[in-house]
Amino acid sequence: xxxxxxxxxxxxxxxxxxxxxxxxxxxxxxxxxxxxxxxxxxxxxxxxxxxxxxxxxxxxxxxxxxxxxxxxxxxxxxxxxxxxxxxxxxxxxxxxxxxxxxxxxxxxxxxxxxxxxxxxxxxxxxxxxxxxxxxxxxxxxxxxxxxxxxxxxxxxxxxxxxxxxxxxxxxxxxxxxxxxxxxxxxxxxxxxxxxxxxxxxxxxxxxxxxxxxxxxxxxxxxxxxxxxxxxxxxxxxxxxxxxxxxxxxxxxxxxxxxxxxxxxxxxxxxxxxxxxxxxxxxxxxxxxxxxxxxxxxxxxxxxxxxxxxxxxxxxxxxxxxxxxxxxxxxxxxxxxxxxxxxxxxxxxxxxxxxxxxxxxxxxxxxxxxxxxxxxxxxxxxxxxxxxxxxxxxxxxxxxxxxxxxxxxxxxxxxxxxxxxxxxxxxxxxxxxxxxxxxxxxxxxxxxxxxxxxxxxxxxxxxxxxxxxxxxxxxxxxxxxxxxxxxxxxxxxxxxxxxxxxxxxxxx
Amino acid sequence: xxxxxxxxxxxxxxxxxxxxxxxxxxxxxxxxxxxxxxxxxxxxxxxxxxxxxxxxxxxxxxxxxxxxxxxxxxxxxxxxxxxxxxxxxxxxxxxxxxxxxxxxxxxxxxxxxxxxxxxxxxxxxxxxxxxxxxxxxxxxxxxxxxxxxxxxxxxxxxxxxxxxxxxxxxxxxxxxxxxxxxxxxxxxxxxxxxxxxxxxxxxxxxxxxxxxxxxxxxxxxxxxxxxxxxxxxxxxxxxxxxxxxxxxxxxxxxxxxxxxxxxxxxxxxxxxxxxxxxxxxxxxxxxxxxxxxxxxxxxxxxxxx
Numbered sequence: 174x175x176x177x178x179x180x181x182x183x184x185x186x187x188x189x190x191x192x193x194x195x196x197x198x199x200x201x202x203x204x205x206x207x208x209x210x211x212x213x214x215x216x217x218x219x220x221x222x223x224x225x226x227x228x229x230x231x232x233x234x235x236x237x238x239x240x241x242x243x244x245x246x247x248x249x250x251x252x253x254x255x256x257x258x259x260x261x262x263x264x265x266x267x268x269x270x271x272x273x274x275x276x277x278x279x280x281x282x283x284x285x286x287x288x289x290x291x292x293x294x295x296x297x298x299x300x301x302x303x304x305x306x307x308x309x310x311x312x313x314x315x316x317x318x319x320x321x322x323x324x325x326x327x328x329x330x331x332x333x334x335x336x337x338x339x340x341x342x343x344x345x346x347x348x349x350x351x352x353x354x355x356x357x358x359x360x361x362x363x364x365x366x367x368x369x370x371x372x373x374x375x376x377x378x379x380x381x382x383x384x385x386x387x388x389x390x391x392x393x394x395x396x397x398x399x400x401x402x403x404x405x406x407x408x409x410x411x412x413x414x415x416x417x418x419x420x421x422x423x424x425x426x427x428x429x430x431x432x433x434x435x436x437x438x439x440x441x442x443x444x445x446x447x448x449x450x451x452x453x454x455x456x457x458x459x460x461x462x463x464x465x466x467x468x469x470x471x472x473x474x475x476x477x478x479x480x481x482x483x484x485x486x487x488x489x490x491x492x493x494x495x496x497x498x499x500x501x502x503x504x505x506x507x508x509x510x511x512x513x514x515x516x517x518x519x520x521x522x523x524x525x526x527x528x529x530x531x532x533x534x535x536x537x538x539x540x541x542x543x544x545x546x547x548x549x550x551x552x553x554x555x556x557x558x559x560x561x562x563x564x565x566x567x568x569x570x571x572x573x574x575x576x577x578x579x580x581x582x583x584x585x586x587x588x589x590x591x592x593x594x595x596x597x598x599x600x601x602x603x604x605x606x607x608x609x610x611x612x613x614x615x616x617x618x619x620x621x622x623x624x625x626x627x628x629x630x631x632x633x634x635x636x637x638x639x640x641x642x643x644x645x646x647x648x649x650x651x652x653x654x655x656x657x658x659x660x661x662x663x664x665x666x667x668x669x670x671x672x673x674x675x676x677x678x679x680x
Numbered sequence: 681x682x683x684x685x686x687x688x689x690x691x692x693x694x695x696x697x698x699x700x701x702x703x704x705x706x707x708x709x710x711x712x713x714x715x716x717x718x719x720x721x722x723x724x725x726x727x728x729x730x731x732x733x734x735x736x737x738x739x740x741x742x743x744x745x746x747x748x749x750x751x752x753x754x755x756x757x758x759x760x761x762x763x764x765x766x767x768x769x770x771x772x773x774x775x776x777x778x779x780x781x782x783x784x785x786x787x788x789x790x791x792x793x794x795x796x797x798x799x800x801x802x803x804x805x806x807x808x809x810x811x812x813x814x815x816x817x818x819x820x821x822x823x824x825x826x827x828x829x830x831x832x833x834x835x836x837x838x839x840x841x842x843x844x845x846x847x848x849x850x851x852x853x854x855x856x857x858x859x860x861x862x863x864x865x866x867x868x869x870x871x872x873x874x875x876x877x878x879x880x881x882x883x884x885x886x887x888x889x890x891x892x893x894x895x896x897x898x899x900x901x902x903x904x905x906x907x908x909x910x911x912x913x914x915x916x917x918x919x920x921x922x923x924x925x926x927x928x929x930x931x932x933x934x935x936x937x938x939x940x941x942x943x944x945x946x947x948x949x950x951x952x953x954x955x956x957x958x959x960x961x962x963x964x965x966x967x968x969x970x971x972x973x974x975x976x977x978x979x980x981x982x983x984x985x
Binding site: 352369564566570604 | 761
């Protein structure tokens with residue numbers, strides 16, 4: 174008894190001395206952990222998801238896309254108007270203040286866009302900004318954005334990755350200063366950034382009610398960078414964290430039994446598909462035979478994989494794009510239902526069977542269990558696929574050196590809800606295009622550059638249909654992510670994987 | 681002694697240079713840095729621009745000598761990922777790693793030396809077998825597994841200790857036990873072997889014959905001699921701990937050099953990875969050299985061999 178008491182006292186003393194505050198609503202703080210450290214919290218200078226999340230928490234965009242209806246609404250800009258294919262005029266909102274007290278106006282938009290639009294300023298993801306020619310001030314609250322080319326998806330980018338900095342502060346501090354002491358106009362403001370370790374934020378009480386986000390209901394938010402998933406799990410189980418995301422399915426299911434936690438599955442915009450190397454340098458010329466590719470499409474048990482390996486919220490896709498994206502219309506895309514008999518017949522026609530198996534290499538970089546399931550399925554149609562499981566950069570190099578016939582690809586489109594941020598990456602003769610089909614390229618180009626929404630939709634639908642007709646890739650399903658959170662936290666999930674902390678509240 | 685020291689110093693320098701070349705080349709051959717830096721979705725022209733801007737298009741040997749020349753002056757360049765100078769980044773983290781390494785070494789000595797003494801005194805008995813069991817378990821158990829078991833017990837179940845971080849001394853307790861337990865067995869074994877030999881020596885027999893107490897014979901006469909090789913071993917183990925904390929610091933998100941090494945490897949941040957590798961190699965080589973010199977100073981037979 175004495176020993177037990179001593180143990181309890183020691184434990185209580187240790188907790189008291191550690192300064193570790195248990196998470197929860199008592200100190201009105203959400204403690205959130207993420208595994209990747211952004212190289213710079215300035216949203217233009219990182220390419221990790223936490224950077225996108227911070228971009229939405231700390232900064233604001235000119236336009237806002239409603240995550241439920243996908244309708245575009247005014248944010249820092251009250252309204253906008255296309256003057257011609259390459260000129261966009263915006264009227265800005267008055268009464269917005271940056272976290273350092275500076276007023277927002279046209280100078281901030283002009284400085285930010287002119288800075289990030291210049292290639293020499295080395296914005297990490299150039300595709301987010303390389304369509305910007307320049308920005309000019311038309312009035313204190315009026316700006317004109319000139320585009321390098323006709324780019325109708327500009328509105329989507331202005332509602333996503335293109336955030337607006339305080340021009341004066343950004344000119345003084347630059348991206349490094351912005352990383353050390355971030356200043357935005359968003360619903361949360363940064364109070365402390367310990368590089369590589371944590372970011373502490375607090376609600377911005379001056380956030381205007383006229384904007385589409387809101388003053389956060391939960392006052393404090395603390396983001397910690399914890400690289401190890403098991404450690405994150407232990408932290409959330411021991412009530413030192415309130416929110417983690419991207420939890421593996423098996424772990425998430427296991428944590429459902431923990432009384433103080435809630436496990437929520439959410440769909441993401443990340444799609445999964447197979448990509449074939451159909452170039453002259455393809456390591457497996459047999460893959461250029463459309464019968465082999467059709468057989469592969471028929472052999473993948475997508476429904477069963479979604480049910481057993483992916484998650485309930487995942488959906489089967491029939492074109493290589495995420496269904497909510499503008500232009501993602503699969504009406505012209507043929508379906509390849511799971512049919513092993515048909516797949517074997519196609520393989521037989523192509524000259525393969527139990528006595529002559531097709532040997533090839535498949536490369537993957539995440540969701541290894543899913544790749545292995547596909548390899549198993551391919552074995553049943555006489556394809557022996559050897560798995561190369563690599564880091565993303567190494568996989569990309571591997572593919573560019575034509576070392577693999579099939580890539581198990583995933584793509585999140587940087588949460589941009591427009592086909593131009595996805596399909597063209599793999600089918601418009603860019604560096605990751607292994608199909609190199611000129612007709613598909615031309616259709617995608619038409620969709621990317623036309624300003625007429627109906628013409629864009631038609632071009633994309635034709636391109637997506639052609640990709641499936643020619644089986645240049647096999648669309649599989651969207652991925653889901655699991656969130657594990659304090660049971661007292663009220664929150665919604667969105668396919669763009671951006672937790673809206675400003676919407677969250679305690680139950 | 682001077683000749684021996686110079687000879688060992690020369691060997692140590694050669695090893696350090698060889699390690700630096702090896703680490704530089706191996707890292708470069710492990711993948712295209714420009715692709716890694718460009719990230720997912722980057723275009724070919726972005727990758728080429730990054731390659732050029734970072735001097736990655738130059739011949740490898742040119743890149744190596746350029747790096748070594750600057751490193752000799754303490755300039756390890758700028759982190760490709762964090763975009764800040766490497767030295768302040770390392771200086772900011774090295775303190776936690778030193779604390780963890782020294783604490784782990786102290787833990788290992790506190791456990792290993794008494795266990796070794798007890799095992800020798802009660803040679804062949806249950807205490808000896810228990811000590812052997814602890815030693816075997818310590819070496820056989822992967823330290824990441826032990827870390828998770830300790831976290832589950834002390835953090836999740838008992839809630840006595842924090843899971844991760846480096847804000848207070850309590851954050852160092854579990855990583856110290858994990859790392860310290862892993863290096864306890866060599867100390868236990870070397871003390872046991874030394875004590876078994878010492879207890880059979882004539883001077884110990886004489887001490888016993890003089891009627892000294894058992895504790896005095898064991899701790900004052902036998903242990904003093906058995907501890908000599910422990911000093912040298914501690915130096916080597918400290919070097920091992922400095923370089924071997926990558927996994928443990930990552931699991932416990934302990935903001936030290938090992939965690940920084942993990943981050944830099946993950947992001948193919950070559951300047952940081954190479955600087956850490958070079959510094960840890962030099963630390964290890966330096967501590968091994970020190971251990972050799974201490975051994976040679978204590979035991980002249982070594983320098984004459």
